[in-house]
Amino acid sequence: MKSRVTNLYDYHQYRPPEELRRWRVPDNQIDDRLDLLSRNHSLQADVDSVQEKDSVACRGESTVPRWNQPVLFFYPGYGLCEVEDALLGMKVGESKTVSTTEGEITLTVLRILRRVNHPVDDALVQLESIEGVQTLEDYRRWYRETTEDKNREEQPIRMAYGLQNAIEENSACDIDPEEESRCVREYANQFYDAMTATGQDLTIPEDGVTFLTEEQAREKVYQQFLPMYRRYVICRAIMEEIGHMDYETAFQVGLKEAAESHGNQPEDLLAQGRTWNIEEYAMEFGAIRVLAELCKQYLEG
């Protein structure tokens, strides 16, 4: 391959954002989580008079058909309809005539339900049916451990995307135009044919007015994909220079990574042959894996 990176950005200069370095779970995050559980396990209790955020069933009598119903549901305080706030303070069995933009409606309150959040206690966390979790303290420990494990795995990947962008923006490449054109044209044509086979017509432009010829439509796809080639060259350099792999090893590592992220096998991705698109795909996934390993050093101590 003639195309190459002439100056690869020195990743030591990269400084990830502070929020991506954090993996520990603060106490208030667990408190918020418990608060969410208490709302998710709330109950509805019958009450005597209407307050904001209650659920109210009424009988409606009106000359306006949509308000003339044996049962109407209202939710004062949520802004769903103009009538709801008139119900505030009304008691079960009480009636009131309300003016609306379409005419009058007489509402009789049939039932009022109020949401009661579940207390934050051991019984609440037992409702989650988590193995080994019986008490609030168990839950706090379980949530902290599982979330921190997840964060330690995922934060380096998020940092890796930032580092990859920094490398792309700050590296210099010598791109061979013939190589670039051949690879991207191959992929653009494959993409065009695949889209056409599924019934999509790429000759219809976004403005929907001036149709493109097939040649123009293929060229448009090609131009859209052109930036991929430089990224491929850079990702390849990341694998070789930072990951210290030869190209074939880098390809196999990247292919495995790409397949795993889609829940399938490397051979599935090679079903259409080892095209440039697959090579590029493998290099992108492989580069992120290499950079994520590197970024683990940035996790907070």
Added chain:
Amino acid sequence: MIYIGTDDNFDDLMRGEPYVIVDLYGEYCGSCVALEPVLNEASNDYAMLRFIKVNCSHNPKIAQRFSVRGVPTMLFFRQGKQVCETGGWMERKKLNEYIATLLYDAPVPKRIDD
């Protein structure tokens, strides 16, 4: 609370309910995951409305029956008849507009994915 709908129990969950909101979601769908807390909160706030969620990956008959074009899709039923449909993630304010349509025949909001 949100009921879990399947190909087998869907009609039972719908039967006799004046107002039903159905969330048709898919696995590995980011928008579906993002919509879940919005629906959870609404289902807790709006007692007397029935919320059902159906995993379309596991219950293809429901998806076929309602000609689901993508996930998440929400269907709104009044007395068993479909009143409106939405596609994609939405914030609570937008969901409230659809619920107003469901409950009070308010104008149907413009679909987010149109």
